[in-house]
Amino acid sequence: MNEKNIDACLIASKLNLYYLTGVIFDGYFFMDINGASIIFTRKTADFYDDNVNIIRKPEQIPELLQNMNIPLPATIMLEDDYLSASEWMRLTKVFENAECASNVLRTVRTIKTDYEIELLKESGKKHSELYSTIKGLYKKGMTDLDISYEIEYMARKLGSLGLFRIFGSSMEIFMGSILVGQNASNVSQYDFALGGSGISSSIPVGANGTPITEGTTIMVDVGGNFTGYMTDMTRVFAVGDIPQKAYDLHNIGIEILNEAALIGKEGAYCFELYEKAEQIISKYNVQEYYMESTNKTKFLGHGLGMEINELPVITKTNKQVLKNNMVIALEPKFVLNGVGAVGIENTYVVKDNGLEKITNMNEEIILI
Amino acid sequence: MNEKNIDACLIASKLNLYYLTGVIFDGYFFMDINGASIIFTRKTADFYDDNVNIIRKPEQIPELLQNMNIPLPATIMLEDDYLSASEWMRLTKVFENAECASNVLRTVRTIKTDYEIELLKESGKKHSELYSTIKGLYKKGMTDLDISYEIEYMARKLGSLGLFRIFGSSMEIFMGSILVGQNASNVSQYDFALGGSGISSSIPVGANGTPITEGTTIMVDVGGNFTGYMTDMTRVFAVGDIPQKAYDLHNIGIEILNEAALIGKEGAYCFELYEKAEQIISKYNVQEYYMESTNKTKFLGHGLGMEINELPVITKTNKQVLKNNMVIALEPKFVLNGVGAVGIENTYVVKDNGLEKITNMNEEIILI
Numbered sequence: 240m241n242e243k244n245i246d247a248c249l250i251a252s253k254l255n256l257y258y259l260t261g262v263i264f265d266g267y268f269f270m271d272i273n274g275a276s277i278i279f280t281r282k283t284a285d286f287y288d289d290n291v292n293i294i295r296k297p298e299q300i301p302e303l304l305q306n307m308n309i310p311l312p313a314t315i316m317l318e319d320d321y322l323s324a325s326e327w328m329r330l331t332k333v334f335e336n337a338e339c340a341s342n343v344l345r346t347v348r349t350i351k352t353d354y355e356i357e358l359l360k361e362s363g364k365k366h367s368e369l370y371s372t373i374k375g376l377y378k379k380g381m382t383d384l385d386i387s388y389e390i391e392y393m394a395r396k397l398g399s400l401g402l403f404r405i406f407g408s409s410m411e412i413f414m415g416s417i418l419v420g421q422n423a424s425n426v427s428q429y430d431f432a433l434g435g436s437g438i439s440s441s442i443p444v445g446a447n448g449t450p451i452t453e454g455t456t457i458m459v460d461v462g463g464n465f466t467g468y469m470t471d472m473t474r475v476f477a478v479g480d481i482p483q484k485a486y487d488l489h490n491i492g493i494e495i496l497n498e499a500a501l502i503g504k505e506g507a508y509c510f511e512l513y514e515k516a517e518q519i520i521s522k523y524n525v526q527e528y529y530m531e532s533t534n535k536t537k538f539l540g541h542g543l544g545m546e547i548n549e550l551p552v553i554t555k556t557n558k559q560v561l562k563n564n565m566v567i568a569l570e571p572k573f574v575l576n577g578v579g580a581v582g583i584e585n586t587y588v589v590k591d592n593g594l595e596k597i598t599n600m601n602e603e604i605i606l607i
Numbered sequence: 608m609n610e611k612n613i614d615a616c617l618i619a620s621k622l623n624l625y626y627l628t629g630v631i632f633d634g635y636f637f638m639d640i641n642g643a644s645i646i647f648t649r650k651t652a653d654f655y656d657d658n659v660n661i662i663r664k665p666e667q668i669p670e671l672l673q674n675m676n677i678p679l680p681a682t683i684m685l686e687d688d689y690l691s692a693s694e695w696m697r698l699t700k701v702f703e704n705a706e707c708a709s710n711v712l713r714t715v716r717t718i719k720t721d722y723e724i725e726l727l728k729e730s731g732k733k734h735s736e737l738y739s740t741i742k743g744l745y746k747k748g749m750t751d752l753d754i755s756y757e758i759e760y761m762a763r764k765l766g767s768l769g770l771f772r773i774f775g776s777s778m779e780i781f782m783g784s785i786l787v788g789q790n791a792s793n794v795s796q797y798d799f800a801l802g803g804s805g806i807s808s809s810i811p812v813g814a815n816g817t818p819i820t821e822g823t824t825i826m827v828d829v830g831g832n833f834t835g836y837m838t839d840m841t842r843v844f845a846v847g848d849i850p851q852k853a854y855d856l857h858n859i860g861i862e863i864l865n866e867a868a869l870i871g872k873e874g875a876y877c878f879e880l881y882e883k884a885e886q887i888i889s890k891y892n893v894q895e896y897y898m899e900s901t902n903k904t905k906f907l908g909h910g911l912g913m914e915i916n917e918l919p920v921i922t923k924t925n926k927q928v929l930k931n932n933m934v935i936a937l938e939p940k941f942v943l944n945g946v947g948a949v950g951i952e953n954t955y956v957v958k959d960n961g962l963e964k965i966t967n968m969n970e971e972i973i974l975i
Contacts, residue, residue, distance in 0.1 A: 253797075257808070261808065262808060262811075265777065265797070281902075282794060282796060282902045283901050319693040320692075320693050322692055323687065323688050323692070323695075323775075323776065324686075324687040324690055324692045324696070326776065327691075327692035328687070328692070388760060391759070391763065391769075392760040392763075395756040395760075396756055398806075401782065402781045404779075408620050408694065411621060411772075413768070413770045414769065426650060426651065428632045429621075429631075429633070430633070438766075439768050439835050440625070440629065440630060440835070441834075442631070442768055442770050443630075443631050466807070467807050533650070534649075534650040534651060545809070
């Protein structure tokens with residue numbers, strides 16, 4: 240807040256309340272540069288301590304602060320990226336004389352604490368454990384939906400919290416996406432690397448009822464939310480014989496991740512990882528298969544943590560610098576007509592010497 | 608728009624795009640009082656027709672409209688309730704000379720079309736089908752989580768889309784809530800009728816690992832999203848003998864719904880339903896058991912449709928008038944210490960002569 244000349248912040252989103260206080264509650268968290276740190280809540284709860292105040296509405300906050308001899312801020316940071324415009328407009332009027340600053344928490348959240356890294360690693364372990372069961376869940380005659388249901392059920396039994404938090408109004412998904420055969424080439428209207436048409440026009444993404452047949456692939460990209468911090472991971476399963484071309488493309492994906500892991504160290508620019516992938520794609524001349532073909536996916540990967548899509552985004556133009564304890568997922572993917580999707584995705588922690596993988600499992604195409 | 612003196616609207620949220628165009632796409636929908644109806648999108652898709660324009664950014668829209676000889680609006684309706692403040696601020700600058708009006712679609716959406724009612728009834732049928740399997744899913748020794756996983760898995764196999772759309776930043780949930788025994792009395796920090804503490808502080812709601820034991824109840828409140836339109840339904844299961852008091856409270860819940868169904872006709876005020884419930888609660892003198900005890904739930908029910916919490920809300924002070932083809936869920940619930948939650952919830956369509964129930968299934972406590 241000092242850097243940005245912000246005197247105080249008033250946080251209202253459940254996500255950032257949890258990030259800053261460790262609890263989710265019905266209310267607001269006020270923090271200022273003098274060290275004030277106060278919870279205002281509408282409901283009683285057992286996390287109460289001396290710094291908790293019961294309110295009916297946020298308009299009561301300034302008077303309560305003054306009663307505590309806390310100076311009203313001249314500049315207040317509000318969550319313009321998390322609150323709806325109507326919620327935000329209401330809060331801008333609470334501190335009527337204060338200048339309103341944009342939320343910087345998405346940027347602050349890019350660098351994880353050691354505790355957050357622990358939670359992410361724990362999620363990665365469970366995520367890998369889940370994926371190691373998938374081969375055994377497959378039965379002949381299944382559709383993409385049938386295997387989705389089995390994977391989701393297993394995820395829950397292994398402790399998945401189910402809920403998949405996504406930032407922004409352009410994204411929606413249930414627990415993840417299973418793409419089988421030709422459905423992999425169906426365009427996503429959301430900002431995912433690949434699409435799939437889904438089973439309802441009300442949520443057009445992922446599995447669409449495609450029967451799983453010989454000679455096609457199953458791409459599994461199901462979120463790993465086991466700890467409140469999410470890992471992202473994709474693996475591909477081949478049903479019987481698939482063309483050598485599919486294996487070749489998949490191995491290019493592995494090469495991209497291996498190369499990116501070497502250069503993705505503290506101090507590297509985000510765009511360098513993107514460019515490395517583009518160079519490898521060019522070298523093998525496989526542009527036509529790479530990512531979502533009609534509209535060309537514009538990222539190689541993305542930050543993640545409490546949400547599946549945090550900062551930084553790994554794009555051609557992002558000049559942001561990678562720093563220790565940033566967490567990113569990279570997902571080079573391909574679609575081969577008549578076969579399906581291939582490629583992989585892992586979640587990594589940025590370190591001094593490169594990317595540390597936290598979704599550890601065989602990366603080859605798994606024959607089922 | 609005429610009523611509110613609005614010249615045009617620019618819609619960006621996936622939900623309202625779907626409501627107005629029948630498709631979800633990456634872009635914007637412009638509609639004006641002269642009958643213009645135009646899609647602007649960043650991505651190609653097969654729903655294209657003459658009224659579709661490819662754009663890179665919303666700032667291109669005014670010039671494109673002028674090229675089509677469509678007058679720029681003097682007043683533009685934007686989704687202040689769905690867009691984040693930062694998204695909304697960007698769009699307010701697109702039509703720089705226009706006055707910005709608040710979104711009225713949540714109110715428009717309260718009255719469902721016959722097609723929407725069809726989708727809701729279909730969801731209600733599937734929802735009842737799901738609930739009729741629950742008794743068979745129970746096995747001795749299960750925890751609340753174990754039975755949650757079985758119900759979710761069955762829901763998916765019966766065609767649930769999984770995704771649970773909720774309005775507002777104060778609400779989050781996975782597929783629904785299963786409350787067993789004493790966990791029913793744990794406070795919800797979200798705006799649900801009852802709480803449950805959940806298994807992670809990152810999503811404190813619902814099942815928390817409570818073993819299902821003799822003499823307790825299982826309250827199942829899992830969302831019914833089978834068609835993109837959601838029904839809401841709660842039923843209670845008793846494990847062996849539970850006290851007569853639990854049955855008495857449950858029957859008061861049934862009485863509230865029966866009475867509300869009679870008075871909840873076209874023309875009734877929302878608060879009348881709430882007051883009827885309060886009268887019945889007073890008559891039996893059971894205030895202490897009714898709803899979330901510590902913070903007193905402030906509603907008897909809520910509208911629903913594409914989202915589980917639409918308008919109107921059935922509260923003490925809501926003077927909104929019920930109209931034909933509004934859809935509401937009513938959920939009188941009770942917590943009996945040492946036993947658990949009882950009560951029911953149904954989804955109804957408002958008709959001339961009262962509420963038509965669309966979640967049809969035995970309402971009594973079901974012995975398992």
